[in-house]
Ligand SMILES: O=C(CO)[C@@H](O)[C@H](O)COP(=O)(O)O
């Protein structure tokens with residue numbers, strides 16, 4: 721299993737002070753920045769694009785930026801995010817006409833590639849592409865909004881995908897996104913996740929270091 725990564729979702733940050741918010745969560749111990757891109761087409765919400773990613777890099781953010789694309793079509797926007805400084809680019813298979821091609825496109829631009837499975841998306845979609853991926857992202861809420869409740873069936877899915885990754889023998893991260901909090905992150909880690917997105921649980925607290933410490937403590941205890 722890969723070392724633990726906490727990736728605060730900036731969807732729940734104060735956008736009027738975005739650079740400062742990102743600096744603060746990184747100083748508080750977060751390893752990555754989770755960057756939710758919504759297009760009001762694939763999901764019923766509209767957020768941020770490559771310009772904001774580029775602005776964070778210009779602001780001085782050097783941590784990995786984990787771009788979660790909830791857009792359809794996918795391929796057209798991938799080069800813009802690679803140019804803007806994305807580190808990992810993940811997309812939903814339902815939003816790409818050619819999943820294998822999109823993975824190769826992301827990698828050809830020097831980024832790591834991730835595939836995102838919605839709560840009702842079967843794991844079989846990984847069968848022929850798992851070994852090409854750097855990351856599998858399991859959604860534990862339906863995509864489109866922060867602050868939703870964790871869907872419990874994600875735990876069984878994590879265990880299944882953990883088994884698939886371990887059998888592949890490859891260094892592939894297993895990320896979970898949606899409703900992750902200090903009080904459920906332990907069982908999520910025990911089910912096999914190594915990379916944890918949390919938006920409202922972190923940005924909803926005043927003391928980012930305290931909540932990130934409690935999350936890391938619960939993950940370490942569960943591992
Ligand atoms: O991709 C998404 C939602 O579509 C997420 O990254 C959320 O932003 C996570 O927010 P919380 O559930 O942790 O509040």
Ligand SMILES: [Fe+2]
Pocket residue numbers: 729754755756788897917
């Ligand atoms: Fe996300």
